[in-house]
Amino acid sequence: MKSNRDTAYVDLLKKLKAKRNQLGWTQADLGKKLERPQPYVAKIETGSQRVDLLEFYRWTKALKLDPLALAEVLFSALGSFPRGQSSIATSKESTESPTRRVKIVNTAHPTLASARQSGSQRKAQ
Structure with a gap:
């Protein structure tokens, strides 16, 4: 099945179009x-062109x-985003800049959690 015809993607396009119409x-x-x-908007809304991040x-x-x-709704529909097992963290340096850097950390993945923990331990030393 083509990914731009996946139910979750079609639902996303419907939500975007519905909001445009609501406005x-x-x-x-x-x-x-x-x-x-x-024409670019039309191509996105009809699914003939993909939307990147x-x-x-x-x-x-x-x-x-x-x-x-909206991303959480999309990922939940895909079944690939465990609800309640992610956290959003920002670095201290990035809060001072006009655009904040945000990283999403999946705490359910043991390798990522241990890598993050060992990185914190190195900074403390």
């Missing part, structure tokens, strides 16, 4: 906010949606 925007209106032409973020921000909440 009363045309495809051209959304295109202006994204600094993209109307950065474009997903831009769309959610333009549509006034929470990108992390």
Whole structure:
């Protein structure tokens, strides 16, 4: 099955289009906010063009949606994101910059948890 026809992806596109319609925007209106032409928006909404991670973020921000909440819904639908077993951490240095660096840590994975722990121990020494 083509991944752009996966049920979860089709549901995501429906959510994005529904929000655009709820805001009363045309495809051209959304295109202006994204600094993209109307045909680009149409291709995304019909599934003939894929959305990458950065474009997903831009769309959610333009549509006034929470990108992390929508991503959690998407990952839960795919069955590959264990609910309640992730945490979002920001580094101290990044909170001072205009754009904060965010890393998502999956605490359910033992190798990642031990690597993170050993890295913290090295910093303390």
